[in-house]
Amino acid sequence: MIKYFSLLIVFFLFVNTNAQVGIGTVSPEAVLDITSEDSGLLIPRVSLTNLATESPVLNPQTGNIPISTLVFHDGTNSIATGFYYWGGTQWVRLSTSISSGDKWDLLGNVGTVASTNFIGTTDAVDLVLRTDNTERVRVDAAGNVGVGGSNAFTKLFVAQTGTGNGQLIEVANTSNNAAGQIIFHDGDGFGQYIGMSNPTASSFSAGLVINYNGTVNAGGGGGNALDVQHYGNNGYAAEIFQGNPSILPGPANTTSEFAGLSIGQYATGNSPTAGLVKAAIVGTNYSNDPVALFQNLSTDGPGVEVYTSPSIAAGALTTAIYARADNVPTNGFGVAIWGDAGNYGVIGGTSTNGASSNFGLLSLTNSGAFGVKSFIIDHPTDPVNKTLRHYSIESNEVLNIYRGTVKTGVSGIVKISLPDYFAAANAEPSYQLTPIGSGVTPYISKEINNNEFEITGAPNTKISWAVFAKRDDPTLRYFDSLDNFSENEKLKPSSQRGKYFTPQAYGKSKEEGVFYNAGREKNYEERFSIAKSQKAATLPQSSVNAVENAPQPSASKIFSAPRTDSKKGDSIKSILDAEEHEN
Template sequence: MSYKLQLHQSIVALCALFILGSGLAAAQAQPTAPTATDCSLSIPGTYDPTCDVDHDGDIDIFDVQLTASHWGETGTWTGGGDGWLLTGNAGTDPTINYIGTTDGQPLIVQPAGGNVGIGTNAPQAPFNVVGTSWFQGDSTPLPAGAGKGIAIGFIGQQGYIFGFDYGTFTPKNLLLQNPGGNVGINTVSPTGGKLHVEASGGTAVYGNSSNGVGVSGNSSSNWGVNGYSDSSYGVGGRSNSQIGVYGQSYAAFSAGVYGLSAYIGTQGIVNGSDSGRQAIRGDNGGSATGYAGLFYGNTWTVGTLYKNGGAFRIDHPLDPANKYLNHSFVESPDMKNIYDGVAILDAAGAAVVELPDWFEALNKDFRYQLTAIGAPAPGLYIAQEVKDNHFGIAGGAPGMKVSWQVTGIRHDPYADQYRIPVEQDKPADARGTYIFPEGYGKSHDLRLPILRQSPSPAPNP
């Protein structure tokens, strides 16, 4: 073996020991100290193994030089020259003192096993780093305050990993599995999606932003956000100052929020104390066209239905393809029911009109109207008011047809408890405002607070 090759291999091995520190076991034993023999006298003399420092089988000038560089007068290894101490070295040059190969070949550490430690003398894993680890994406020295890379470390009670550019002091994106398979957190089988998070309790995924979107989902052909639960809410939204759940759609004939259920499709509940609180609100911006709400099927309101006006609308019977026919409701200050019919008087010019058996249970304060049909009947009158669910007519001609009408005021338990007040003072926060300010020559801005258009949330990011 030539001396130059032997020298190069020794230096590389010792450099590796210096860089890895005590975490990498020495692969080459420390040379044996020469005796007091003056090795320079052995040239050319008999072979003395203690003077063969480069272990090439002979004693030459290289052995003398190495001996002078590596050993002190007392026979202790000094680490001078190209040598390296296993207990640490000073005055190193990182441009030439490094671990690696110069021919692009692989560098193998601990091929026979054992742990490698950095920042620790007791590594507990094949590669054990104590302290923050920095993996740079370029060769810029980190202490100079430049370079891009990934930091892995631990601070306080929290571990962290992040990408950063110290050249511009800005955070950078951190990509996982790009491209690649799924990423799992707290699971060994991440089959639920690109990011699969499992939690046995508490919140699996939490998003928070001080001035942006906490969690955003997007899909070009499917649901942007999907929530599922076996025993609670599939999706929950909450806000302390804005809308808890916000849905927006730019598609024609579509919906911003859509609810589908075997029982209740969409439900709104309020638990505040404001007099204008609303469980569900539909807002058409006050436009005369379009609708704030549209219901297919029967609609049931438990409570009082307040409205500015009311009507039915059907296809016009004479031109159903091109026109509507609208009729207004009949209004009353009372909870009034109207009943009517036609009676035929008997031979005595009288008749008894039978009413439903629930009539008096529902109604009170009856009012009557009679109209003779076919001839005048100035003597026509109510012979008996409603009693036992019937009333009597008399004073007409035998066989005469009489149109009758009876009205009654509801007095069932609900009506008695929730009687509609005919006149009512506006609450303090509504005084000075109007349901229809334009009708009184006032600005639209003076509408009742409850009728003002809801503030539009920020558009979808």
């Protein structure tokens, strides 16, 4: 033990004195000199998590690891196997030597590996492609591609200074049922930008025209003219502004009288194909948030207006809004339309308000209310300043009431005729009689039979009568079989227990309400931030200059070659010709 300890002391004295260490040699020629004929040097093997993180490598003296720290990565975490040194901000892989064959041949290459062999730069310098010694395409250091302009500030920038559309996409295969255009955007910039800056352009001018004519040459096919798919967690799949969202709305922003989005469906009739519908807009949402959310930030404008005025046959039904929400009764509710407002949740009316057969609000099943059922009208004695409200009488039974006033004859007997449908719509009648001007109490001398009953009282006496009957028509019996109207006290479904229809009445918070919906409440509270205004995408002046100065062929040359699908060509060319004529 003493011997080894002595050797250790000598070793450290040698290191401290000479600042050189030799392994396998007594004459080190460097700070560390390793000599061996049958063994190698084993660098520490680690599993790097990513190239921008020091971990799992640590500095034993604490703090950041020193620049030039060397390790061997084992190939995990999608990082290539090899030697890496710490460059101060990231791990840098040591490159292998370049052989004479590691170059691109003008006659082509064989044996290349797509993941390692490439044409381009390894530093932050743009890649330029030229013809006739003139720049045609540029890929900048950020990966943006510019065609016809040197300043590519978006993922794909195409400079067009001639007449016609800025971009033309054609799906020429009539048997192709795919989309006319698909743009995937997974980054934080513009996937594609098309700018139109002609202040005198007509309303027929367009930044992008996609003409997908699936009926060319009597064809019946065709896929989607445009597909927009967004896989990111931020931003919208499509965002449309009528005006500049970077400044406040108003006349200083835009005075346009056109809609922000106009969609037309020119097919007629109903779709005969199962699963298809001839709608102008179809939306699908798999989240718990709304399929569509509209917000009007004006001082006095509606959120949604729907008009329908079709030519229909007598007896046909047309609907401005049809809503349906199915549910599993034991798990929740299906609410087709939810109205929540500061004053009136739902207002219904008809174009012929005076017609007795029309209803401003009609329920095809039961109707109910947590509060009272009432009517409110202009006050008959002061209609311009006051309202008059009356309330419905409520009962633990479903009742019909029939009432009237009669006068007995000299015999003291009077017969009352009820509506001829009384027996078909009522059961279990009860009676109430009140004499007027007499102390003699009248009585029912004959109960209802053949829709008539008889009252006996004092002769020549005025009597007020009322009949209360349990409603018993076929429609009522059908709904009673579903809900048992005679059962007034019921246990709440398991999903409602522990909650209240009106929690405020019991001093509870709204969150304890049966119909409380956290997602809907969140959308309401954040309604102003939901309708956010994002900064408009504006072109830098240098890019505008590049667009204006780049030479481009005229749009008419695009259709100079003969075409077999003349119908499709003519339809696109007519748009181009119209634009050239207007210019």
